[in-house]
Amino acid sequence: MELISPTDSMFLLGESREHPMHVAGLQLFEPPSGAGPDFVKDMYDTIVKNDDFQPTFRKHPGRLLGGISSFAWAFDDDVDIDYHLRRSALPRPGRVRDLLELVSRLHGTLLDRHRPLWEASLVEGLSDGRFAVYSKTHHSLLDGVSAQRLAMRSMTPDPNDRDIRVPWTLKPKSRKPRPAQSTLRSVIDAAGSVAALGxxxxxxxxxxxxxxxxxxxxxxxxxxxxxxxxxxxxxxxxxxxxxxxxxxxxxxxxxxxxxxxxxxxxxxxxxxxxxxxxxxxxxxxxxxxxxxxxxxxxxxxxxxxxxxxxxxxxxxxxxxxxxxxxxxxxxxxxxxxxxxxxxxxxxxxxxxxxxxxxxxxxxxxxxxxxxxxxxxxxxxxxxxMYWNGARLDGxxxxxxxxxxxxxxxxxxxxxxxxxxxxxxxxxxxxxxxxxxxxxxxxxxxxxxxxxx
Missing domain, CATH: 3.30.559.30 (Nonribosomal peptide synthetase, condensation domain)
Known part of the structure; x- marks a missing residue:
């Protein structure tokens, strides 16, 4: 298991039925020209076949002393993608208002702490032919800025790029390792700043x-x-x-x-x-x-x-x-x-x-x-931005x-x-x-x- 930082632990400790502690996003997409009625279904079928999950999306609170803890992470080796990714449709007439009513209900429900703390829904049935993605991630895993950047990295500015990427499979961007001396200096500087606060x-x-x-x-x-x-x-x-x-x-x-x-x-x-x-x-x-x-x-x-x-x-x-x-x-x-x-x-x-x-x-x-x-x-x-050729409208x-x-x-x-x-x-x-x-x-x- 891995210890949870005090800041991230606060979001777990403070969660209750009245206070769900997840950040979320609603994305609206315009399907590409010539997309058939099974466009969203085919995307869903492709996504659920991918079993490569990055560590952040395998985390959930671990068990300590016989109960779910808010102080240590456990990691699932076998993520149940059929639970975390859902496909649904709106009732007629499929207005944006109907979509927002569905999202309102999804946004008010708690994430299951026995599973990695994220969920996503592919939603079709809008009367204008568009489809939506609603996804939520516990604030203890990602802040809103990091979640947004991952969502943008799953898309592309190329409308002809038909690779289907999703946030939970994206590896962190590579960066040049810092020299050991520089790393040590950063630790000393940080410690000094913290000590100086007193x-x-x-x-x-x-x-x-x-x-x-x-x-x-x-x-x-x-x-x-x-x-x-x-x-x-x-x-x-x-x-x-x-x-x-x-x-x-x-x-x-x-x-x-x-x-x-x-x-x-x-x-x-x-x-x-x-x-x-x-x-x-x-x-x-x-x-x-x-x-x-x-x-x-x-x-x-x-x-x-x-x-x-x-x-x-x-x-x-x-x-x-x-x-x-x-x-x-x-x-x-x-x-x-x-x-x-x-x-x-x-x-x-x-x-x-x-x-x-x-x-x-x-x-x-x-x-x-x-x-x-x-x-x-x-x-x-x-x-x-585009996702499998579908343009991001909202x-x-x-x-x-x-x-x-x-x-x-x-x-x-x-x-x-x-x-x-x-x-x-x-x-x-x-x-x-x-x-x-x-x-x-x-x-x-x-x-x-x-x-x-």
Missing amino acids: PSSLSLARAALIEQQLTLPFRAPKTMFNVPIGGARRAAAQSWPLARFKGVKDATGATVNDVVLAMCAGALRAYLSEHEALPDTPLVAMVPVSLRAEHEQDAGGNMVGTILCNLATDIEDPAKRLEAISTSMSANKKVFAELPRMQALALSAFLSSGVALALVPGFASSAPPPFNIVISNVPGAREP NYPLSIALDGQALNITLTNNADNLDFGLVGCRRSVPHLQRLLGHLEDALADLERACGL
Whole structure:
């Protein structure tokens, strides 16, 4: 067996029926010209014949002292692919709405800890001829960035490439081994950074949190999203042209991600106003950022930093709201840019401590929220991608809702689009799909404010 890292173990320890701890993705594909009615069936038959599984996809919690443990991995030598990969079809009329209803139910179910912690579904029956893939992997195995990169590596920009690749068979990218001296130096440096966190924590906190005005947790207002949740989920998804975000970016000098956050802020403001639940003080978003080096992108486990951003939802004017968001993000990024990676991870752990505290029974209902929502922008493909000749039409990441964090927004770039995936507690976030309309309205408001 292999010991589970403390960070990855946290996702296992914190999981319950109300809090499934997997990250997922929904991908929509347009079959190639001339594809017959058995196109998806033939792909399924090809995939299930492959019995080559990489170690990450053979892992499940091992048994210690007679029970399932959250501290050590066991590895299956014989993975039951017929269990992990399912083929299903939508009921008529096969609308995207029907697909999202199926995905909502799949996303709310727990992964079986007696088996490797991942599942995938090939879904056909959409009325427009497209098919979908929904896949989920436990967060203890892969973070969202690593899962997305594996999904992209299973595809190709060549529409004529008919090799069928799947994430669980892909070997890690080869990289040049580092000299022993360099490796030793890295270990010493890392240990030094960790040790330095103890005696320097006070000065680090003062410099980062006071002098540089880093956005602090537990100063966010209480909203309808910051409540205890149930286990059922609702998923919503939509794509927007990247050119629209770049138009606002070029007109204002903000970043594309600033524009995304401003769009989300406008949508949240409208949604909360619709429910007569908009607080007087601004919402705060937790924005994850990857701290991996390039050669570490295919590694398992988690290495994610976090920034807290003022969403300025108390500002009515969309242009001024964007300016406030851009200022908040710039100030917070500056703090992280000046820290070694180990200290950046430690500071991120402090800023995102509310995620772990949300797993403590009663915390979400009795304490102020550390932040109101997680909004994550995951790197995706910058060119059109294909899988067995089928074009990737939509690539919607779907993440985790928690007690006190009933709504999550995750997006990724997909060629000329930004694809948004929304996940909400089915009980606590009513009419989740209405947020899609508010997102469109908020982006249009930004365009009008810029004279576009």
